[in-house]
Amino acid sequence: MCSCVLLIKCLCLFIFYRMLVEVVYQFLRWTGSSVRRYLGASPASGDRKTERHKQIYLHSNKGKDEVSMLVAAKTSGVTPLVIACRNGHYDVAEYLITRCHADIEQPGSVIFDGETIEGAPPLWCAAAAGHLNIVELLILKGAHVNSTTRTNSTPLRAACFDGHLDIVKYLVCNGADIEVANRHGHTCLMIACYKGHIRIAKYLLSLSASVNRKSVKGNTALHDCAESGSLEILKLLIENGATMDVDSYGMTPLLAAAVTGHSHIVEYLIKLPHLVQRSERIDALELLGATFVDKKRDMIGALVYWKRAMEERYHGIGPPIVKQKAKKVAAYDYAVEITDPEGLDDLMADPDEMRMQALVMRERILGPAHPDTSYYIRYRGAVYADAGKFNRCIELWNYALDMQQSMLERLNPMTQSSLFSFTELFSFMMGEEGKPTTRGRVVPPVDFEDLMKVFYKAVKEVEMGNQMLERMPNVERDVTYLSRVVVITLHLACLLTRLLDNPRSTEEMSEKVHSAIYTLVKLRVRSKLGRTALHLACCVEASLVGRYPACQFPSPHLAEVLLRVGADPNARDEEGNTPLHLAGMARPCPAKISQVLLERGAHIDLVNNNGDTFTSLLEAGQRVHELVNTAKYTRLSCLAARVIKQFKIPYKGHVTSSLEPFIQNH
Known part of the structure; x- marks a missing residue:
């Protein structure tokens, strides 16, 4: 690497x-x-x-x-x-x-x-x-x-x-x-602290740089030191009046050090009673233990910190600080936080239970909105997938996705990443079904209901994200993230159409798939360049770059279902391309995709903004008659429109207004 x-x-x-x-x-x-x-x-x-x-x-x-x-x-x-x-x-x-x-x-x-x-x-x-x-x-x-x-x-x-x-x-x-910050609000002092440049930090502090200034997300230079592990600079900041403040996630520098695993920073800060309270010390030690489980894979080290936290919680100066009971989560296998030292000792005999303890603690301390909460849930799910425990992986990933969709803004990159991970997982399972994994387990078939559940969530993300963008002024509207989510959603839809080809599929499954894809089509979402869902299904550029591409675009299976539930075969993007134009740009153009589009009403002789037709866009050497029977799909109305255009016959004002665009596009 x-x-x-x-x-x-x-x-x-x-x-x-x-x-x-x-x-x-x-x-x-x-x-x-x-x-x-x-x-x-x-x-x-x-x-x-x-x-x-x-x-x-x-x-x-x-x-x-x-x-x-x-x-x-x-x-x-x-x-x-x-x-x-x-x-x-x-x-x-x-x-x-x-x-x-x-x-x-x-x-x-x-x-x-x-x-x-x-x-x-x-x-x-x-x-x-x-x-x-x-x-x-x-x-x-x-x-x-x-x-x-x-x-x-x-x-x-x-x-x-x-x-x-x-x-x-x-x-x-x-x-x-020295105080000009970048667009994220990070100052020169902050970046010097994060990068560990102590001489520059000293110099800036000698110029009275603002030591407690906050970035857009609320972090200070002290947070940056804690995250990067720069203890000497952290001490320097404290000497110059740095305070223990919280960022937009409610994280103090102490918790930031714990979540990144910098135990030397944690050990130094918890010894400063004027900066750190007892409850904060307990949270830091518990969170550090969780980090040792998931990030450092050090179970013994994690137990040491959890025992210290428990000692501080129940036997520290002052009354005991009892843990609040949290709801039991199915994804965590209904794990309940341990409240006694004996229970901690028993964890050594059950590493899986210990990992669940780490997830429960992290969610309680950081909260569901913090990126690390869902990140480590997804990480643990990936570990289960590597071990061949796909059901546990899917359960954890669904829990993380639900958390992200409820706590993060729409089209957030983390939500996109979760949806993309599902496409890779399901693609892998379809491609490797029945084969043994590296751990000796057999890859099971994709469960239809699991895939449908994720697809519904993807469609919801598209719908809510599109609504969010529509409320924005045009100058601020950027469809980049929406386009990516739409592409991911279409790949999930493509996987669903593949399941329908399976002998195990039923009429009920087919109805569910068509109904769900209809919900996506009726949103009429336009991605980059004004492309519809059908455009993307016919475009080779919409293929996701992943390790396990079970679906390749253009996808005849997906295009067939999209057309069946009402997608417009002659919709045009900003460049005047129809789905058939985009199919013609594939190298080579698959015969099946063009036949599907033409059977469902696509016009073979429509021109785009550059004057190109489907035929003219085909790869050199690829003849249109080898793909489709052009005579079969050429209408008299199209021939009439072409004659009018070819001989420059005046038609505006002489035909109905609804026919003018039809003639113009031929």
């Missing part, structure tokens, strides 16, 4: 460097200079470098406007100056600025640690990459020290992220604001 990551990083760097060389080469070739001689220069070349720049500039045979256009041009979203600053090419940057008058504020898209940073100014790129000499050059030439990326990250924050103390000091000395 590590070698793969290293290989990918090396490849990205190689591609980025090649792009830099190509851009600079094209630029210098245009200006009549020698790229080899130029790239050989160094910041220490002194007068020779200046003279060389002068020669390059004097020998340029291009006018100012042409040079300015070239310097401002972007390749893969970046200008030559942005690339030079990102990669530390001082001579290139200096030449572009001083001789070509490149805009020192023009941003670009750059990649750091595999993440694309949009709208990054040259100064931000140089600061993030640690090139002090270029930072100095840009500031000297008048770059705005507090310029930001699209996510409102400043050059100072970028330098704090990667620990470039010299650049941090230089930027501050030249007017950088």
Whole structure:
């Protein structure tokens, strides 16, 4: 795994460097200079470098406007100056600025640690990459020290992220604001704490950085230290007045350290009575024990912390703090939290019961809204699936999905992830049914009711998510998440249609499937590019990229059911494509999908916005008569419309208004 990551990083760097060389080469070739001689220069070349720049500039045979256009041009979203600053090419940057008058504020898209940073100014790129000499050059030439990326990250924050103390000091000395936060509300101090850069944290605190400032989600720098495990910085923050506050999930830094498994942070904080109360110490120790079970797989360590918590709960200073009885949950196998030391000792003989105890404790302490609550439920379900206990997995995953749909906003990525996990699980079970797992168990058939239950929840997510988007102003509406949920839902529907082909299927099952898919169709949801559910079922791009793809799109089975329950075969997306157009774009186009669409009323000769028909979109060498009988599906009305269009016969005002679009689309 590590070698793969290293290989990918090396490849990205190689591609980025090649792009830099190509851009600079094209630029210098245009200006009549020698790229080899130029790239050989160094910041220490002194007068020779200046003279060389002068020669390059004097020998340029291009006018100012042409040079300015070239310097401002972007390749893969970046200008030559942005690339030079990102990669530390001082001579290139200096030449572009001083001789070509490149805009020192023009941003670009750059990649750091595999993440694309949009709208990054040259100064931000140089600061993030640690090139002090270029930072100095840009500031000297008048770059705005507090310029930001699209996510409102400043050059100072970028330098704090990667620990470039010299650049941090230089930027501050030249007017950088240490309190400018990014769009998530994370300040320079917060990111220095999270990344464990103690010297930068000390420097910022010496400048009176706000130690208790909160992010959008309510976390402070103390939370960031607790999550990252930076004990020395955490001590430094407390010395400078940091307080134990809660974030939007009700989490204190102490609980944040417990949930991430940083026992050294927990041990330090619980010894500070002025910051931590007795009940908080108990919760932290219990939560730390749960983390040891699920994250560190250390059962003995978990028992140690649970026993300490129990001792504090019943024998600490003050009256006992009795656990509140929680409802019994079927997904947890009706586990009840243990309230006596003897019960804890008995857990060592039943590891599965111990894992359920961890889930029960985590839900009680963190609450159902916290992401880690549902995450570890799903994690435990995945472990059961790996062991061949698919029923236990499905039960836990359904419980987590119910929790997410009741507590999170619609179309939340975590809910999407849960639904996607179900598609993978059911796909695996269908593909491997009857085969032994690695643990020796036989993969059982997918239970129809289990799949239906998840499909209903997916349709509900689509419905509620669509309603949420419809209430938003158009400028704020983004259907990306909705599109993904619709695609996942259609894959679940596709799996259901496959179950109907099974000899074990019944008429009742068929009615349920058709009724449920009808509910989805009548929502009339439009995904990206205005595509309907039928569009997606006929589009190869809608195939989910998973480990176990039991359903491939275009899917004739799914398209048949969608059409049967009322999907419009001639619906058009924003590009004018019908489902038949999208089927024709598959390489090769499956004969079955085109036949299904045409049998249900699709017009074979409709044109999209580019004037293409289904026939013209087919792969070169794939003939339409090999797929379908064109004469059978060509209507007289279509032929008449084509004649009107071909001979440019005036028809507007001479036919009914309902016929005008029909003629126009042929």
